Amino acid sequence: xxxxxxSEIAADRPQAxxxxxxxxxxxxPDRPVxxxxxxxxxxxxxxxxxxxxxxxxxxxxxxxxSSKYRQSVIGYGWVFIKPLVSVAIFAFVFGRLAGxxxxxxxxxxxxxxxxxxxxxxxxxxxxxxxxxxxxxxxLSKVYFPRLILPLASLxxxxxxxGLQLFLLVGMMVWFGFVPGWSFLLLPAFLLLTVATSLSxxxxxxxxxxxxxxxxxxxxxxxxxxxxxxxxxYSSELIPVRWRWAYGLNPMAxxxxxxxxxxxxxxxxxxxxxxxxxxxxxxxxxxxxxxxRHQESAFADIx
Amino acid sequence: xPLPAIxxxxxxxxxxxxxxxxxxxxxxxxxxxGRLLGRRIGHIATPKLPDNASKQVDEDGNFWxxxxxxxxxxxxxxxxxxxxxxxxxxxxLKILSNIVSPSTGRVTIHGRVASLVEVGTGFHPELTxxxxxxxxxxxxxxxxxxxxxxxxxxxxxxxIDHFINTPVKRYSSGMYVRLAFAVAAHLDPxxxxxxxxxxxxxxxxQRKCLGKLGDVAHQxxxxxxxxxxxxxxxxxxxxxxxxxxxxxxxxxxxxxxxDTYLLATSTQTSCxxxxxxxxxxxxxxxxxxxxxxxxQQGAPTTHVSASLPLDxxxxxxxxxxxxxxxxxxxxxxxxxxxxxxxxxxGSYADVPTVPRGTYSSRVRIPADLLxxxxxxxxxxxxxxxxxxxxPSPIRVRxxxxxxxxxxxxxxxxxxxxxxxxxxxxxxxLAIPDSPAPYL
Numbered sequence: 001x002x003x004x005x006x007s008e009i010a011a012d013r014p015q016a017x018x019x020x021x022x023x024x025x026x027x028x029p030d031r032p033v034x035x036x037x038x039x040x041x042x043x044x045x046x047x048x049x050x051x052x053x054x055x056x057x058x059x060x061x062x063x064x065x066s067s068k069y070r071q072s073v074i075g076y077g078w079v080f081i082k083p084l085v086s087v088a089i090f091a092f093v094f095g096r097l098a099g100x101x102x103x104x105x106x107x108x109x110x111x112x113x114x115x116x117x118x119x120x121x122x123x124x125x126x127x128x129x130x131x132x133x134x135x136x137x138x139l140s141k142v143y144f145p146r147l148i149l150p151l152a153s154l155x156x157x158x159x160x161x162g163l164q165l166f167l168l169v170g171m172m173v174w175f176g177f178v179p180g181w182s183f184l185l186l187p188a189f190l191l192l193t194v195a196t197s198l199s200x201x202x203x204x205x206x207x208x209x210x211x212x213x214x215x216x217x218x219x220x221x222x223x224x225x226x227x228x229x230x231x232x233y234s235s236e237l238i239p240v241r242w243r244w245a246y247g248l249n250p251m252a253x254x255x256x257x258x259x260x261x262x263x264x265x266x267x268x269x270x271x272x273x274x275x276x277x278x279x280x281x282x283x284x285x286x287x288x289x290x291x292r293h294q295e296s297a298f299a300d301i302x
Numbered sequence: 303x304p305l306p307a308i309x310x311x312x313x314x315x316x317x318x319x320x321x322x323x324x325x326x327x328x329x330x331x332x333x334x335x336g337r338l339l340g341r342r343i344g345h346i347a348t349p350k351l352p353d354n355a356s357k358q359v360d361e362d363g364n365f366w367x368x369x370x371x372x373x374x375x376x377x378x379x380x381x382x383x384x385x386x387x388x389x390x391x392x393x394x395l396k397i398l399s400n401i402v403s404p405s406t407g408r409v410t411i412h413g414r415v416a417s418l419v420e421v422g423t424g425f426h427p428e429l430t431x432x433x434x435x436x437x438x439x440x441x442x443x444x445x446x447x448x449x450x451x452x453x454x455x456x457x458x459x460x461x462i463d464h465f466i467n468t469p470v471k472r473y474s475s476g477m478y479v480r481l482a483f484a485v486a487a488h489l490d491p492x493x494x495x496x497x498x499x500x501x502x503x504x505x506x507x508q509r510k511c512l513g514k515l516g517d518v519a520h521q522x523x524x525x526x527x528x529x530x531x532x533x534x535x536x537x538x539x540x541x542x543x544x545x546x547x548x549x550x551x552x553x554x555x556x557x558x559x560x561d562t563y564l565l566a567t568s569t570q571t572s573c574x575x576x577x578x579x580x581x582x583x584x585x586x587x588x589x590x591x592x593x594x595x596x597x598q599q600g601a602p603t604t605h606v607s608a609s610l611p612l613d614x615x616x617x618x619x620x621x622x623x624x625x626x627x628x629x630x631x632x633x634x635x636x637x638x639x640x641x642x643x644x645x646x647x648g649s650y651a652d653v654p655t656v657p658r659g660t661y662s663s664r665v666r667i668p669a670d671l672l673x674x675x676x677x678x679x680x681x682x683x684x685x686x687x688x689x690x691x692x693p694s695p696i697r698v699r700x701x702x703x704x705x706x707x708x709x710x711x712x713x714x715x716x717x718x719x720x721x722x723x724x725x726x727x728x729x730x731l732a733i734p735d736s737p738a739p740y741l
Contacts, residue, residue, distance in 0.1 A: 031412050032413070034409075034410070034415065035409070035410055037403075037408040038403060039403050055440050056441060059437050067428040067429055141401065141423045142401065142423050142424070143400040144443070299396070299401050300402055
């Protein structure tokens, strides 16, 4: 009787399962049953296990945030200095010298509205793609849901992004720029930014475990990616009939949406936004399944 | 019958030889081409494996780090897992801790598990001691609330309360491991899996850690403990399991398994009572050992009684006159602790000169000295301060059974200790029938 029930559990959730059911005939009260079997098939990650380990997730995020600027004089000042310097350079080169269109907003504001999601994307994508290899010491010594590591790398960058939003608001006040109602949609696009970083990050971090080429390619990849995303220019420049193709780069949709929320001057190309969002959904779900499929081998390969 | 705390059934772990770490483009292409052609391309160099591991490689070139391992651990059992390096102990613990997944078989665990493969996992050098307590605790599976509750206890145990707000990168290595172990020691699982983490800190701290672990064991928790430290395993564990080349070779009570293992690993140990040494010990130009005989009551035997004297007869040839030649015996227990040694001319006042010739020496281990246990006798020869005359000591296993003298008054009581000399006691009645302890 007890064995039958256990094998049912084993069949539908391979590798390891923890069931905590006090009424179950197999376990005495408060005795979780863990089953460890060889992995098989394609599965979705066990998000309940991630939830059980939420304390670890928050502590890892907090560890990254609080250790990042230790023993640094400027400390959190760096969160503001980096985007400000970039914005100043972009405003001079592309706004002043090249005279690029900025959707009718001041160019510095136009650039900052794109740089915030873009900087978050680059820092968290490199963080997430290195998270499994970088966490090798942990992975081979302790059990925890492996998904915690990429998720933690996502979280650390959010603190920077949150602080930089204050910078954005400050700059809007400086330019006397009043946002429209679309500003309220900002959280939705923040979420899309995070999802985009996670979706690509999951694929890259798993590939990175087997092929360290990912680590070498990252800086180059991100630099190229910036030029094909509407960071310094407006997606207005792309011919309308090619907008859908441009949207295959999800960061195009993210940045367009972000700009719309902040500047409110030009509503986004809905076609582009739909393509970008669907891309993120597909890459994210496939990334999660791929991650689940590969995670049991992480400790063996690293 | 209660459910076992851990049930392991036909567990196996397979590794593909040589293919794990090196995925270069060239290999990738040739492997893909091989798949297209429907055959295996044998370009992957098989790493050199120890001879005894060759039987762990199957016909497909896979290496089985564990194969067909099955056992049950009952709740409250403290199990020592022993075996040589590479026997699969760590792989087993990693599977039980859910760090790596098995290739075959399955494990069912009833209860909350914590595993300790290493102390200080996830310590961040920039963070302070107290921050690392939280972080490390969470990594080991504690909740924040749980850590907060035990925080003071952990700090007290680690003995570094003054430095708790200093970044751990400024700690000495001793402080670092003490803090790390303090966190680990306050895990509160039903099942604890420990892999050789006790070799940390100074002797006093090691003792404290062992004490803590012993407490855990005595609280009725289930403990799985891998170590090479045999006395520790003997002191803590009730049962033991021995792994060899990925398979379980013996399980049973701790003493039985350890004794079997230790004597199996000392490869040259003989249990013969009469050894012809002319074949094995002729490496030295000055000396040749001929024969070793172990006698009790005139009959050669290695199963001896504690209450009778034991004679060891050595016969050897000195090929040219040698200054400072010693033939000697050493007695070891099964944990490889030297109990005593005795030189054939140890009582001489000067460095002796041994003239050329064939000798026979006899040394007597008196009655009522050995305990009823297993020993290893080693026979050695050397030139004082110069060189050893045998390629390696000749090892003989001695099984001592309790004699009549040791437990006449309390039959069934075995004297504690590695030796049980029958010492002379003299007790006199000084003040008969004294009313108070002292006047």
